[in-house]
Each structure stands twice: as structure tokens, then as C-alpha cells.
Amino acid sequence: MISLLYNSDFRDGRGPREPIDHLDDFMLGKILALITPDIRLQKAAREVLERPLTDPAQVEYRREIIRDFTARRLPVERLAELFGRFGDIQADYRKEKSGQFRLFGGRAYPSELTKSAAGAVGKLIELINGIYEIFRDRFPRSVGLNALKERISWLCESPETKRLYILAVKFQDFSAAENLTVTEFSVDESGRISGLGIISTQRMPREQKRVFGKKSASEGVRAPLFAEESGGLLSASAQGLCEAFELAISSLCGEFLQICYDLGFYAFAVRYCDALKNIGVPAVYADLGGSTDIAGLYDLYLLLSTPNPETVVPNGFRLAGGEKGIIITGKNSCGKTVYLRAATLALVFTAAGLPIPASAAKISLPREILLQMASAERAYHGGGIVGRFEEEVTDIKKIVVKASPGALILLNEVFQTTDYTEGAEGLYYILEHLSDLGAKWVLVTHLKRLKELYGGDAGVVKLREDGDVKYKFITDPG
Amino acid sequence: MLSLLNLCDPVGEIPAAVFADVSLDRLLSKGDLAVLSRVCAPEDISARQEIFKLLEDSAFYGWLHGLYLRLKNLDKSKYLFENSAHEVERCALFCGCAESYVLAVEGMKNTYKTPLLEALNAEAVSREPQTAALKEGIAEHKKLWDLVSNNRLRISPDGVYVNHAEGGAETVEKTVYKICERLGYPLQEGQKPAGTKMSPRLAAALTGLWGGEFRRMAVLRQELLPLINPDILRLAGDLEFYFSLNRLRQRAAERGAAACFPEISAEPCYAAHDLFDVSLLLKDGAKIVPNDLDMTPRESAFFIRGANGGGKTTFLRAAAINLIMFLGGCPVYARSAKIYPFTRIFTHFPENEGFGSGGRLENEEKRLRDAVKAADKNSFMIFNETFSGADEHRGTELSLELMNRLAEKGAFALFVTHFHSVCEGDIPSLTTVVSGGGNERTFKIVRQEGGRSSYARDILKKHGLDRDSLRRLKNDKSAL
Numbered sequence: 001m002i003s004l005l006y007n008s009d010f011r012d013g014r015g016p017r018e019p020i021d022h023l024d025d026f027m028l029g030k031i032l033a034l035i036t037p038d039i040r041l042q043k044a045a046r047e048v049l050e051r052p053l054t055d056p057a058q059v060e061y062r063r064e065i066i067r068d069f070t071a072r073r074l075p076v077e078r079l080a081e082l083f084g085r086f087g088d089i090q091a092d093y094r095k096e097k098s099g100q101f102r103l104f105g106g107r108a109y110p111s112e113l114t115k116s117a118a119g120a121v122g123k124l125i126e127l128i129n130g131i132y133e134i135f136r137d138r139f140p141r142s143v144g145l146n147a148l149k150e151r152i153s154w155l156c157e158s159p160e161t162k163r164l165y166i167l168a169v170k171f172q173d174f175s176a177a178e179n180l181t182v183t184e185f186s187v188d189e190s191g192r193i194s195g196l197g198i199i200s201t202q203r204m205p206r207e208q209k210r211v212f213g214k215k216s217a218s219e220g221v222r223a224p225l226f227a228e229e230s231g232g233l234l235s236a237s238a239q240g241l242c243e244a245f246e247l248a249i250s251s252l253c254g255e256f257l258q259i260c261y262d263l264g265f266y267a268f269a270v271r272y273c274d275a276l277k278n279i280g281v282p283a284v285y286a287d288l289g290g291s292t293d294i295a296g297l298y299d300l301y302l303l304l305s306t307p308n309p310e311t312v313v314p315n316g317f318r319l320a321g322g323e324k325g326i327i328i329t330g331k332n333s334c335g336k337t338v339y340l341r342a343a344t345l346a347l348v349f350t351a352a353g354l355p356i357p358a359s360a361a362k363i364s365l366p367r368e369i370l371l372q373m374a375s376a377e378r379a380y381h382g383g384g385i386v387g388r389f390e391e392e393v394t395d396i397k398k399i400v401v402k403a404s405p406g407a408l409i410l411l412n413e414v415f416q417t418t419d420y421t422e423g424a425e426g427l428y429y430i431l432e433h434l435s436d437l438g439a440k441w442v443l444v445t446h447l448k449r450l451k452e453l454y455g456g457d458a459g460v461v462k463l464r465e466d467g468d469v470k471y472k473f474i475t476d477p478g
Numbered sequence: 479m480l481s482l483l484n485l486c487d488p489v490g491e492i493p494a495a496v497f498a499d500v501s502l503d504r505l506l507s508k509g510d511l512a513v514l515s516r517v518c519a520p521e522d523i524s525a526r527q528e529i530f531k532l533l534e535d536s537a538f539y540g541w542l543h544g545l546y547l548r549l550k551n552l553d554k555s556k557y558l559f560e561n562s563a564h565e566v567e568r569c570a571l572f573c574g575c576a577e578s579y580v581l582a583v584e585g586m587k588n589t590y591k592t593p594l595l596e597a598l599n600a601e602a603v604s605r606e607p608q609t610a611a612l613k614e615g616i617a618e619h620k621k622l623w624d625l626v627s628n629n630r631l632r633i634s635p636d637g638v639y640v641n642h643a644e645g646g647a648e649t650v651e652k653t654v655y656k657i658c659e660r661l662g663y664p665l666q667e668g669q670k671p672a673g674t675k676m677s678p679r680l681a682a683a684l685t686g687l688w689g690g691e692f693r694r695m696a697v698l699r700q701e702l703l704p705l706i707n708p709d710i711l712r713l714a715g716d717l718e719f720y721f722s723l724n725r726l727r728q729r730a731a732e733r734g735a736a737a738c739f740p741e742i743s744a745e746p747c748y749a750a751h752d753l754f755d756v757s758l759l760l761k762d763g764a765k766i767v768p769n770d771l772d773m774t775p776r777e778s779a780f781f782i783r784g785a786n787g788g789g790k791t792t793f794l795r796a797a798a799i800n801l802i803m804f805l806g807g808c809p810v811y812a813r814s815a816k817i818y819p820f821t822r823i824f825t826h827f828p829e830n831e832g833f834g835s836g837g838r839l840e841n842e843e844k845r846l847r848d849a850v851k852a853a854d855k856n857s858f859m860i861f862n863e864t865f866s867g868a869d870e871h872r873g874t875e876l877s878l879e880l881m882n883r884l885a886e887k888g889a890f891a892l893f894v895t896h897f898h899s900v901c902e903g904d905i906p907s908l909t910t911v912v913s914g915g916g917n918e919r920t921f922k923i924v925r926q927e928g929g930r931s932s933y934a935r936d937i938l939k940k941h942g943l944d945r946d947s948l949r950r951l952k953n954d955k956s957a958l
Contacts (some may be wrong), residue, residue: 141627160660166656180634184643187627187684190558191567191573192673197649199630219632223683230638233631236674244654251663390937397941400948415934422934424944433948 002151004144004262005048007061015072015263019050021346025373025412027301027342034304036271044264045272050137052351054367054406056288062353063285064142066269069210073079074138074145076270080263082131083256086124090253093120110238111174117245118171124252125165132156148259164248170242179203182238196236269354276357279309286350286361294397296359299342300349303357314359317343321364323459325441327451330465336444337412339463339473343442344371366440367406370399372414389418396430405438412444424449435459480601480709482594482716483513484868488518489934490821490856499825499860500798501757507724513719514806520742520819521593526807527739528592533724538590542717545585549714552578556708564681569623572702576616580609581704586710598713608705615702617691622695626688640683723808729759730811735766740804740815746855748773748801748890755796756803767921768812769793775855777879779891781900782923784910789921790894791862795909797892798825798860820890821856824849826864846880855888862894874899881905885930 013131028049032042053059069076070361110155135149165364180203187194225233276283281298296314303309313335319326330336346356350363392414399409415423424447434441443450454460492515497503502854503511518526532538555578559571586602588595628643655665676684685692727737735754752768767789782790800810804817826846842864853859864880865873872899884891885905893905901907911922938944942951 022492037758076671126680155661160657164654164657164661167650167657178635180632183631183633184647184649185629187566187570187629187676188673188867189570190673191562191564191570193674193676193680194673199647199649201650220630220639220684221687223638223680225677225679229677229679232674233638233680234633237631237633240649240651241654244651244658247663247665248654248658251658251661255663367885389934390941391944393937393941397943400943400951410651412732418934426934426938429945429948430943433952434684436952 002144002147002259004065004148004259005062005265007058007143020052020348020369020371022371022373023050026344028345028348031301031304031345032268034301035275036268037351039269041264041268041271043259045268047261048265049348049352052348052365052369053353054351054365056365059288059351059353059365061142064141065266066355067145068140068142068145068354069266069270072138072140074140076263076267079131079134080260080267082127082134083260083263085127086253086257087260089120089123089127090249090257093117093249096327097198100117104420110235110242114171114238114242114245115174117242117249118174121168121248121252122165122172123175124249125161125168128152128155128161128252131207147447169272171245173203174201174238175203181234181237183233193233193236196233197240198237212395235270272354275304276355279303279357281309282359283355284358284361285355285359286346286363288350289362290364292317292319292347292362292364294318294343294346294356294358294361294363294390296331297346297361298357299338300345300357301340301341313469315339315342315471315473317346319364319440319442319461323440323461324435324457325443326461326463327454328442328444328449328463329446329451329476330473335471335473336465340410340412340442340444347408366408366454368402368404368408368439370402370409372396372399372409372411389415400430400433401442403434403437403439407434407437407439409434409439409441411441413446414443416446420447421449423447423455428453480527480598480712480713483526483719484516484518484522484600485593486519486521487595488516488522489519489819490825491515492517492805492823496798496802496823497823499862500795500802502799503803505726505759510719510722514802514808517805517821518807520818523742523805523807523819525593528593529648529720530724530727530807530809532590532592533720539724541585541588542720546714546717546721548578548582548585549711549717551581552708553711553714554578556706558710561730564676564678565685565692565696566676566681568699569626569692570621571726572695572699573619573623576612576619576702579708579710580616582710583609584716586713601710605707608707612702612705615698617706619695619698619702622691622698627689628686628689629684638680640680640687642687668825682887687778693856723803723806726756726759727809730756733759733766735759735768735811736813737809738814740810740812743816743818744818746775746778746818746888746890748797748817748858750800750810750812750815750817752794752869753815754811755792756799756811757795758792765921769796769921769923771797775888777906778888779884779885779905780893780896781877781881781905781907782892782909783898783901783907784923785912788910789923790910792921794862794892794919795921798823798858802859817922818892820858822852822854822860823860824853825860825862827862843876846926850880850883850887851915853884853887853889853904857887858890859884859889859891860893863896864893866896870897870899873897878903878905 010338028043028046032045035045036042053062068074093116097113100112100116106187132152132155135152138149140146140149179200179201181200183196185193188194265449273283281303282296286294294317297317298312298314302312306312317339328336328339346358346361347363347369348367349356350361351365351369372392396414403409415427418426427443427445427447428450431441431443451462454462462476465472494503494511494515497511502514506514533542552575555571555575559568559575562566562568562571583602583605586598587722588599590599591598605628628645630641630643632639632641653833659665666778682889730737736752740750748771753771754766754768758764758766769789782793784790796811800812800815801817803810803819805819805823810817824843827904846864848885849859863878865876868876873895877893877895877897880901881891881893881900882905906925908923908925911920911924935944942948
């Protein structure tokens with residue numbers, strides 16, 4: 001099955017990962033709303049952003065598709081709308097089916113349902129033809145869109161699809177009351193009728209009805225059945241055909257419905273790229289490598305929410321391969337949290353395949369991104385059973401348990417709801433444990449003791465606010 | 479009579495009240511209790527023990543379970559055949575019934591050298607001529623059935639006509655499935671839909687269409703039916719007993735409790751090592767504590783005394799249930815045991831424990847009088863808090879008198895009582911063991927003659943995030 005979000009290697013191997021927690025603490029929800037008011041697109045984008053990729057090939061797979069939609073202007077929204085119709089047709093058929101069940105007291109008449117199922121199959125084939133029309137004169141370069149175009153073209157041109165369409169059209173007019181239906185059946189080992197299926201059916205002309213009244217011996221033995229018995233046989237025959245049409249409906253919709261959700265993400269991506277372009281900041285696709293070095297990185301939330309985006313101050317963010325982590329300190333309101341947010345979002349957006357607002361970027365994709373916002377800045381809803389510090393400890397415990405080699409942990413002002421010395425010491429051992437594990441971390445903190453503890457450790461980068469330029473951060477020589 | 483349970487007649491009967499008193503009615507089905515209520519002769523005890531021992535072997539279990547399934551299948555197909563609605567159903571179901579019978583008889587054949595299984599094999603061999611004739615008849619019947627089973631229907635508002643199938647035609651649904659498959663949507667293997675019941679009118683039309691074939695099948699049926707002897711169906715009930723008791727043994731084994739096959743003693747005795755009450759399996763998490771029991775003709779009666787909730791009644795139940803199991807040829811829940819095949823079991827439990835009738839002193843005395851009169855060296859009697867309606871002096875007197883009489887008669891008896899003065903008599907006592915200054919029950923029954931850290935560090939430690947815990951976590955991960 002084709003996916004526009006994951007290439008076949010990924011689909012065959014690992015499944016989607018667990019979503020990142022606490023991204024809304026970094027204003028993700030508001031950022032999505034600022035980019036597009038369309039809730040459906042916001043939802044599609046969130047689904048993707050919360051599950052960052054770790055494989056550069058997967059990221060490149062999405063980037064190619066984004067370029068097809070942005071640079072080559074394939075009509076992403078029109079495609080999303082058309083692929084969305086697979087769901088509509090399936091939902092309409094289900095509605096009709098349940099309506100019949102309701103109407104006839106929990107029993108449906110398969111001959112009627114067969115007509116509806118045949119109608120739905122016909123509509124689906126017409127829809128595929130419609131999508132083919134859009135792709136026919138367009139030539140995407142991405143692997144994903146090309147695979148989709150190929151599949152749609154093949155389906156349209158296949159003689160089997162045409163045969164299915166002819167059958168669907170024929171059975172849209174199936175009428176039990178006016179048709180002559182020939183079926184075959186066998187009697188199973190329990191004496192029950194099995195394998196009852198329609199061989200042929202044809203509408204009886206009025207004049208022919210009279211002829212049927214006088215049967216010759218070659219017609220077989222007349223079974224003196226009640227009307228409901230012959231209706232039952234007809235229903236049982238139609239049942240199998242209805243199920244066959246249902247297989248066609250569920251298969252076609254199953255294959256293409258997900259594409260509509262995938263296209264929701266790309267429709268968002270197009271709007272995001274347009275938004276960055278309108279603001280006038282550079283948007284780059286980061287090189288994916290062994291260390292992280294971003295120059296001129298802007299905070300996305302500030303860019304989108306400020307009336308004067310030109311006032312937003314860019315910063316650099318660097319975390320080399322051999323470094324354990326970064327400690328960011330500074331006075332209140334000097335932009336520490338904004339700095340952390342900008343870096344976090346740059347990583348998350350890159351791992352989703354999107355460009356970032358920076359002048360140049362090289363990013364090492366973390367194997368896992370784990371976030372924690374301090375209790376001071378997060379609303380805790382623990383129900384008052386434990387204190388704020390203990391709630392924080394519980395959250396950090398989850399991170400420690402989840403962390404694995406190659407993970408990146410971003411922490412904002414944690415352990416400041418207890419004695420600072422004890423908090424710093426406790427945090428120090430936790431950070432050391434994470435480093436031993438092979439994870440990296442970025443920490444915004446007021447805990448001076450922590451800086452002392454890491455004073456002689458060259459593997460830990462210490463950043464502080466630049467005294468001269470507001471909201472700028474520089475390396476603290478200590 | 480064909481049986482997998484008995485070689486000879488039962489030697490006694492256990493009243494239903496006994497099963498209720500010892501909670502076996504909550505542990506086993508009515509069918510199992512009906513089998514257990516007939517006390518086995520020693521030959522039957524060892525014959526059943528042989529089968530239970532064999533059930534531990536998976537190959538034997540597979541064979542026996544296969545036979546059981548064949549018998550159940552025969553039962554079902556026979557029922558369906560006997561209740562067929564019309565000639566087409568009768569013809570279709572007869573084949574199934576006759577085939578299941580042949581399979582069941584063939585499934586009885588075995589090479590195991592135990593008395594009950596040898597008898598089963600002999601029965602299967604004696605029926606070989608009938609099954610051979612049946613097989614021939616079934617083959618002919620099947621040929622005829624294959625002819626008549628495929629048909630064509632023409633359904634129109636004008637009427638329904640049934641005719642011979644023409645062959646070669648493909649149904650529209652199959653065409654659609656094939657198209658779907660070529661488009662890349664194969665049909666997933668699902669459950670085969672159940673067929674539609676055929677109406678008697680359509681069946682009549684079919685028999686009209688295939689008159690000669692149906693007539694021949696009816697004649698064949700008349701010839702073959704007398705060869706099917708359904709008496710083998712009773713074996714299914716016998717097998718259910720073995721499987722049910724075997725499941726109980728497995729459940730006990732899952733809880734770490736051992737079962738054994740006791741030695742049959744020629745002299746009256748009840749000696750068991752690590753005996754336990756299997757009905758405790760009904761209580762999730764109940765602690766199972768085994769105990770020893772040693773009763774001989776010299777010491778055939780015991781009082782059991784001790785603290786409330788100390789396990790006296792459980793011990794009593796353990797003794798009774800395991801005796802019943804032994805007399806039914808079933809596994810006994812003990813590490814090892816040697817038991818005399820008693821022929822009579824009597825229990826008396828007071829009403830407040832919900833198992834007996836009466837409870838008032840007069841009623842008790844009347845009921846006990848009859849029981850004691852009938853008691854002999856083949857009797858095993860169990861009393862739980864009997865005479866609790868009397869004052870201590872009178873109760874002690876009655877209890878001693880009862881036990882002395884039973885001991886004189888050579889009957890075996892266990893008597894749970896709170897009358898402590900009974901220990902002054904000649905009847906030996908067993909008591910519950912308590913420890914911890916009398917507060918802690920061990921459920922054993924034995925014979926008896928007469929510097930603080932700060933808040934943050936505490937919380938971190940509690941969640942395993944302090945320095946030492948993290949170091950351990952690191953070491954654990956490294957070890958992995």
C-alpha cells in the first residue's frame with residue numbers, strides 16, 4: 001500500500017513511534033493555528049510532527065514530495081479533496097446499509113444492498129478516473145507521488161477495472177421483482193444449501209413473462225415455493241455478490257483513504273512554506289549529519305505571532321557529536337525558554353521533513369526527543385495528592401526510563417521547586433546517568449550549583465545571555 | 479456392559495450430603511460426583527489409577543481426547559440425523575452419522591495393557607465386521623450423493639425451477655473476486671458462511687428431479703442403520719470424568735501442589751504425607767499448607783482441637799476429599815499415601831457451617847445413633863463441631879462416648895471440637911500450631927499431648943532517581 005509519509009522500507013520494518021509528550025508546552029498548537037485555521041490540516045500536521053523520523057532517507061522521501069507541491073505546484077488541496085471522497089463514498093454506503101437494517105427491523109434485503117454496493121463500486125471507479133485526469137499531464141519527481149501516479153494510471157487502464165465497472169453498472173439496476181435470475185448451488189453434508197451464487201440475470205420483457213408460464217420438461221422440476229422462500233433464495237444468492245462488491249469497496253477505500261490524511265500534512269507543509277516566504281525569513285532544509293549546528297535560527301512562534309517579525313533575534317545552536325549537553329543560564333526574561341523552544345521546534349520540524357527558519361543548518365536526527373517543561377511553567381493536574389516537586393520527579397522518571405542511546409532530552413527549569421542545592425545535585429546525577437546512556441541533553445536552568453558541578457567538564461557547553469545584544473546567547477567561558 | 483470406569487460392581491455408596499459437607503460439590507460437576515458416589519472395589523481403584531497415570535503421557539492423552547471428540551461428534555451427528563426434516567437432509571446427514579460411528583469404533587482400538595483399556599480394545603475388535611460393511615455402504619451412498627448435490631435454480635416472478643447443474647458456469651461473485659484479486663485485492667480467508675436451510679418444498683422438488691438416486695439411498699440407509707450400535711456413546715461420559723479429574727490435578731500442579739496414587743492397604747489405615755485440601759484451589763490466593771495424617775487400627779480415632787481459623791476444618795476436608803478421591807480411583811492430593819479401601823464414609827457438619835441439617839443436640843444424637851450403629855472397620859467418620867449445642871461438660875461427655883464407641887468398633891474417625899477437656903480421655907488429639915504469641919496461624923496440624931535524608935532526596939530515592947539507584951540502574955543495563 002502506498003504511503004506519502006513513509007517509504008516502503010519503513011512500512012515493512014518499524015511502525016510509527018510513540019508521540020512526543022509536551023509539545024504544546026512549546027506552543028506547537030498555537031503555531032499550527034497561526035499557519036492555518038483549517039483544523040483538519042492542523043490535526044494532520046500534529047500527527048506527523050509528534051512522531052519524528054530518525055532515518056535521513058525517510059526525511060528525504062517527504063522533502064521530495066513537499067518540493068513537488070511547492071516548486072512544481074501540484075494541486076495538493078484538490079488531490080486531498082478527491083482522495084477524501086473515498087471516505088465519503090464508503091461512509092455513504094455504510095449509511096445506506098445501516099439505514100436498510102433500521103428500516104427492515106434488523107434485516108436487510110441483500111438484493112437491495114447489492115444495488116447500493118454496485119453503485120458505490122461504480123462511483124469509486126469514476127473517482128479513480130477523475131484523479132487520473134489530474135495526474136495525466138503532471139510529472140512529479142518524488143518517489144512517493146510517482147508511485148501513486150503509477151498505481152492510479154494502472155488501475156484506470158486495466159481491463160479488469162473496466163469489467164468491474166460494467167458489472168457494477170449492470171447490478172445497479174438489479175430488480176428481484178422483474179429479473180430472471182439463474183443460480184447454482186450445492187447441498188452440503190448437513191443437507192443445507194451452500195455456494196448459492198448468481199450465474200446470470202436478465203430483465204424480463206413483458207411479453208416474455210407469459211411464455212415463462214408454460215414450462216417444458218427441459219426447464220427442470222417446478223419447486224412449489226412460497227413467495228418468501230423464493231425471495232429468500234434470491235436474497236441468499238445476492239448476498240454473496242453483495243459481499244464481493246463490498247470487498248471491492250473496502251479494498252479501494254482502504255488503499256486510498258489514508259492518502260487523504262497524508263495529503264493533509266502536505267497541504268499544511270505548503271501553507272507553512274508560504275508563511276515563511278511571506279514573512280521573508282530564509283527557509284532551509286537542514287543537512288542531516290553527525291552533529292548539530294544551526295546558524296541564524298529564529299523562533300517560529302515569535303515569527304508567526306509578532307506584528308514585526310523583523311525584530312525577532314536569530315541565534316545559533318550547536319551541539320557537537322562528542323558533547324554531553326548544553327546548560328543555558330541567564331536572568332529572567334532574557335529569552336532562555338524562547339531559545340530552547342526555537343531549538344526544539346527546529347529539530348522536530350526537521351524530523352518531520354519540513355524546512356526550518358534559519359540561514360544554514362546541519363542537524364543530527366536524534367533517535368528520540370524527550371521534553372520536560374518545569375512545573376513553574378506548566379499547569380500540573382496531579383489532584384494535590386503529591387507536591388509539585390514530586391510530580392516533576394515522576395515526569396523525569398518517565399524520561400529516564402524511556403531514554404535510550406542517541407536520544408535528545410530538552411529540559412526547561414526543572415527541579416526548581418525544591419531546595420536549589422538539593423535540586424541541582426539530584427539533577428546532576430540524572431544528567432550524568434543520561435550521558436552515560438549515550439543521550440544528549442539541553443537544559444535551561446537557574447540552578448547555579450549545577451554549573452559549579454559541571455565547572456570543569458569540557459563536554460558540557462555553557463551558554464549565557466550576551467550582555468550587549470538583547471536575546472542573544474553566547475558561550476560562557478566560566 | 480461397555481465401560482471405562484468399572485470392571486466390577488461398586489462396593490458402597492457415598493451420600494450426597496458428604497460431598498456438600500466437604501465442598502466437593504463446588505469443585506466438581508454433578509456427573510463427576512455421581513461417579514465418585516459409587517465406591518470402587520480395590521480392582522477398580524487400581525484400574526482407574528492406571529488410566530490416570532497414563533494421562534500424564536501426552537501421546538496417551540491425545541489418543542484418549544481424540545476418542546472423546548469422535549464420540550461427541552457421533553453424538554451430535556446422530557442427533558442431527560434423527561431430527562432431519564426431510565429426505566434430502568436425511569440422506570446428507572446419514573453419511574455423517576455412519577462415518578462418525580466408524581471413526582469412533584476405530585478410535586477405541588488401542589494397545590495399552592491395562593484392564594479397562596484392554597476391554598475397550600476387545601469391544602472395538604468385535605465390531606470390525608459391522609464397520610467394514612458400513613464403510614462399503616457409505617462409499618456407495620457417497621457416490622449417489624455426489625450426483626444429486628449440485629443443482630441449478632431459475633428464479634423468476636413466474637416461479638422457481640430446479641434442474642441439473644450444467645457445469646462450467648462461473649458465478650458473478652466469483653468473477654468479481656477474481657477481478658479484485660487481479661487488481662491487487664485478494665480475498666482474505668475468512669470463515670465459511672453457514673449454508674441456507676433447505677425448505678421441504680425445495681427438497682421435494684429435488685427428490686423429484688433425482689428420483690432413482692434418492693430411492694437407492696433410502697434402501698441403503700435401511701440396510702446400514704442396524705449396524706450402528708450407539709451404546710458406545712456412554713463412553714463419552716466416562717471420559718469426561720477422567721478429563722475433569724485430570725484438569726483438577728493440573729490446576730493443583732500449577733499451584734505447586736503434588737498429587738499421588740496411594741498404595742492400597744490390605745489392613746485398615748490412612749497414612750498420608752503432605753496431604754492438602756484441593757478445594758482451596760477455588761479460593762484465589764489461598765495459602766495451601768500440607769499436613770501429615772497417620773491413622774492405624776491402634777489409633778483409629780482422633781480429636782482435632784485448636785485456635786479458631788487455625789485450619790482444623792480444612793484439615794478435616796483434606797482427609798475426607800482425598801479419601802473420596804482414593805475410593806474413586808483418582809489422584810490423591812498428597813506427596814505419598816497408603817489408604818485402606820473403606821466402603822462407607824459418614825460426615826457430620828453443624829448447620830452454621832452450611833452443610834448439614836439439624837444442629838440441635840437431640841437431632842444430632844438421633845442421627846449419630848444410626849451412624850454409629852452401622853459403623854464398622856470399613857467405615858470412616860468425620861465430625862465437625864458436633865455437640866456444639868451442648869454445654870461443655872455434657873458436650874465433652876458425649877464426644878468422648880461417641881469416639882470411644884467408634885474406636886471399639888474399629889471404625890476410623892476424626893472429630894473437630896472446641897471442648898478442650900476431651901484430651902483427658904483415651905482418644906489422641908491433633909492440634910493447630912500457632913506462633914507469634916498466639917496471633918499467627920501456621921495452618922499446621924500436629925499431634926500434641928497435652929538517620930533520615932532531606933525531602934528532595936527522599937522523593938528522588940522513592941522514585942529511583944537518587945545517585946545510588948541510578949548507579950544500580952546503569953549496572954543493570956550494562957549487565958543486559
